[in-house]
Amino acid sequence: MSSGLLGDPSARRAYLGLDERLRGLSEVDRDLVRLGQMPGLSRWLEQVAATGGCARPVYLMGGSATFDVASGELVRRYSTAGEPGERLALRCRNRRSSRCGPCSWLHQGDSWHLVHAGLAGGKGVPAEVRSHPTVFLTLTAPSFGRVHRAGRCHPKRPGVCAHGQALGCGRVHPDNGALVGGPLCVECYDYPGHVLWNAHAGALWKAFTDNLYHHLAALTGVGRSAVRRLLRVSTVKVAEYQRRGVVHFHAVVRLDGPAGAVDWPPSWATTDVLVEAARTAVAAVALAAPVSVAYGERSLRFGAQLDVHELRGEVDFPETGERVAAYVAKYTTKGAEAAGAVDRRVTSAAEIRLLRVSAHMRALVGACWRLGGLPELAHLRLRAWAHMLGFKGHCLTKTRAYSTTYRRLRAERGDYVRGAPAGEGEVTVGAWRFAGTGHRPGEAVIAEQIALDLERTREIARDYAPSGWVGGARRRGGGAESMARPASGARDG
Known part of the structure; x- marks a missing residue:
């Protein structure tokens, strides 16, 4: 409530006297009544709508002043003093759909534009980039033990493992079955190897991109030092969790000239060469994990399942580039929770026992916690990333020259919302302080309804869009789900 409204005795009594009238109502109902009596309700609703119904907005108090650089004149001033509660609501900008649907939807749209610009041009990237040699890769993890899989599971075989468990399952599991992704034998499953692979997945990707330059040089007869001066490998990748809780990568890999997207690659850098180099470079990756008495020596490699999809002239057709971008972007809103883990950090070993997850996920989080206590693995910070199963x-992530950036996309959206770019020759000075996060129970109900209304509005806009495409989303059918994904859906174990 603003200081001006607090100065009105009758309004103050009406506002603060609600408790007497709210006894017997639920917490949500009491908060809804409070909102109905709150002065400045319409402005509060405007703030919630401006955040898209963000589930956990961030509140700031303070103000800003904009001056003309040449004259020093005050152009405009803003203060939260006149806002409800004397604070301003901003989006939390959390990418996870499990934490904030509206903000994750916005992040997914930005990701689509980021990926699509590197395939077909736009957002400062020349359209000629679509003719550069480009492939779509899926890099998987190796097996750490046989796991249950959707559909017909591993057929039963004679005999048992060393721990007395059957060597197969033989049942048919639904896609969302509770057993899918879990090991056939917990004792046989290599939990330390699983966690170490997740923890080193980023290093494995870097080793692959470094190897790619070397293998391009070997295939074309160019020197290893010269190849980096003659071309540039531009990439964007996204991490997806398989049901067994291990990450794998979907990536777009493109060959550019030394200057990046604006430069043509050498004539010998063809799509066929890129495909062959990618296959051999993945197979050559091998990293040694830190040696420990807890698990011995481990060599980390990518899995044998590798999918390389050539994007030759196909990106000249709008649908292909849009589908690839949508396929990559949809995974930016997901994390380990998509595999059945949690989306919040674990703070103690006792908390692990109380997690509402499967036994397999609890074992993976527990393995992260135990390995995180080893001095030789301290640099991996496995306890801090136990909720991400070590990853x-x-x-x-993308290379600098692949396409635009999230910051530029947000700035472009801000200009669109304002109706014009930020004024040239102006400087803005602000003083802000943190004033809390999140909604009260009644506020959360209203924010959720606003988010649903906006989602429904977008669906109607897609249905009636003449071109069939709105903001990178297909009007009907197709889209990300129609992309062939032989390796990403490969059988685990």
Whole structure:
């Protein structure tokens, strides 16, 4: 409530006297009544709508002043003093759909534009980039033990493992079955190897991109030092969790000239060469994990399942580039929780026992916690990333020259919302302080309804869009789910 409203005695009594009238109502109902009596309700609703119904907005208090650089004149001033509660709501900008649906939807749209610009041009990338040699890769992890899989599981075989468990299952599991992804034998499953692979997945990817330069040089007869001066490998990748809780990568790999997307690669850098180099470079990756008495020596490699999809002239057709971008972007809103883990950090070993997850996920989180206590693995910070099952890399990463950036996309959206770019020759000075996060129970109900209304509005816009495409989303059918994914859906174990 603003200081001006607090100065009105009748309004103050009406506002603060609600408790007497709210006894017997639920917490949500009491908060809804409070909101109905709150002065400045319409402005509060405007703030919630401006955040898209963000599930956990961040509140700031303070203000800003914009001056003309040449004259020093004050152009405009803003203060939260006149806002409800004297604070301003901003989006939390959390990428996870499990934490904030509206913000994750916005992040997914930005990711689509980021990936699509590197395939077909736009957002500052020339359209000619679509003719550069480009492939779509899926790099998987190796097996750490046989696991249950969707559909017809491993057929039963004679005999048992060393721990007395059957060597097969023989049942048919639904896609969302509770056993899918879990090991056939817990004792046989290599939990330390699984966690170590997740923890080193980023290093494995870097080793692959470094190897790719070397293998391009070997296939074309160019020197290893010269190849980096003659071309540039531009990439964007996203990490996805398989049901067994291990990450694998979907990536777009493109060959550019030394200057990046604006430069043509050498004539010998063809799509066929890129495909062959990618296959051999993946097979050559091998990293040694830190040696420990807890698990011995481990060599980390990619799995044998590798999918290389050539994007030759296909990106000249709009649908292909859009589908690839949608396929990559949809995974930016997901994390380990998509495999059945949790989306919040684990703070103690006792907390692991209380997690509402499967026995397999609890064992993986527990393995992270135990290995995180080893001095030789301290640099991996496995306890801090136990909720991510050891993987500490960014969900989506790209090379500098691949395309645009999230910052530029947000700035472009801000200009669109304002109706014009930020004024040239102006400087803005602000003083802000943190004033809390999240909604009260009644506020959360209203914010959720606003988010649903906006989602429904987008669906209607897609249905009636003349071109069939709105913001990178297909109007009907197709889209990310129609992409062939032989390796990403490969059988685990």
